[in-house]
Amino acid sequence: MPDKKKLSQLPSVDECLKSPYGEEWLNTYYRKIIVLSIRETIDAKRQELLDDANPDISMDAIAADIEKNIIRHSEYRLRPLINASGVVIHTNLGRSILSDKAMENIAAIARSYSNLEYDIAKGKRGKRYSHIKNILVELTGAEDAVVVNNNAAAVLICLDTFAKAMEVIVSRGELVEIGGSFRIPEVMKSSGAILREVGTTNKTHKADYENAVCGNTGLLLKVHQSNYKISGFTQEVPVPDLVKVGKEFKIPVVSDLGSGCMISLKPYGVHDEPTVQEVIKEGADLVTFSGDKLLGGPQAGIIVGRKKLVQKIQNNPMMRAMRIDKMTFAALEATLMQYLDEEKAIKHVPTLRMLTETGDIIKKRVKKIFNALKKSVSDKAILEVQPDQSRAGGGSLPEADFPTFVISIKPHNMSVNALEKKLRLGDPAVIARIKEDVLQIDARTIQDREIKTLVNCVITSLST
């Protein structure tokens, strides 16, 4: 039989709010969250009484439960986590993390008024894109530049501006899909351009483009094979040849580079990723790329190229729907500025730093984590330092291997999957990978400031 007396002793929402606990909560948390948490807690206690579970219904016990609920409801849904997967540009985990300079500039611009669209020297309205143009021109060697929300938008606005109801010639080897929703044939369809496929999956020749050109050709589009490779008996038409065709028929050549690498990665073992500068030099009329892939900046779509064409894009009414926010400008300008000194960029732009980090540095980090763990959990799991491979991710550099070091963990008292889940559901979440029935923590994507927290997360997960 449910304890009627105890049921009647449960406090009301109002009584909880007016208690000394309530006053303290109201100082710290949001009222609606507090009320919701009180209701949830009282309902739960009532249910326990009805189930004859004999719960503690002292005010202290109820308050403790309420507070737990308040804290849970007060957490942001979007929150930081530790990426132990070794995938540097992890699309599911926010792609690039920003440099300190970018973070500082976002804070400075976001909390103040700014000259976003104001020309301070002239004392009148200025242009939103003027702030970013000079540095992009300087870094890429292009004549002009403009920025939109992401690279998908950059490609879309190029198609809309130059090829509406016109044909766009693309090689069959370059009809890519990026992360499920960006597929060249579908982007083409939604832009109102007509896809004119040429060549075959493995081979496309210059003559294929020449033969496909007609009075209704709007663009020649080259799409970088960002996230896949075609190997074996293959042939693609390099940009300089495409530019020759474009010149002959007076049709602009657009190169969708995707990743947007601005520093040659050859010294780091990546040989087939063209830089933006190279493609501009080869004569592409427009080049589009992402801000948050290899560039290591905020989400953005950058378009650089011939002044006349960039101006035409800027005058497209669709621009307004794709324009970027001042915080993006702040992060992008600060990121780009660091590229004026390649050494500094590699050191301070996290994506570049992580991709170019040597085995020695990663090994040091792995040892630090390993030693801290060994002290506390060597009785709970087999721990080892092992060489492995990291990935660039983000649909970039699909074939490139980045030799790394991992800590492999094989727990004694739970499955590897259970450990993976515990780490993932921890606070903060740690995203690790499983390989051949051990859990791996790849030190390449661990930030030095995260090491202590990471170690605690692993200890907690193995102990409970």
Ligand SMILES: *Cc1c(COP(=O)(O)O)cnc(C)c1O
């Ligand atoms: C990533 C990528 C895109 C899409 O860029 P977002 O910035 O994700 O919108 C388009 N084209 C290529 C070739 C890409 O690699």
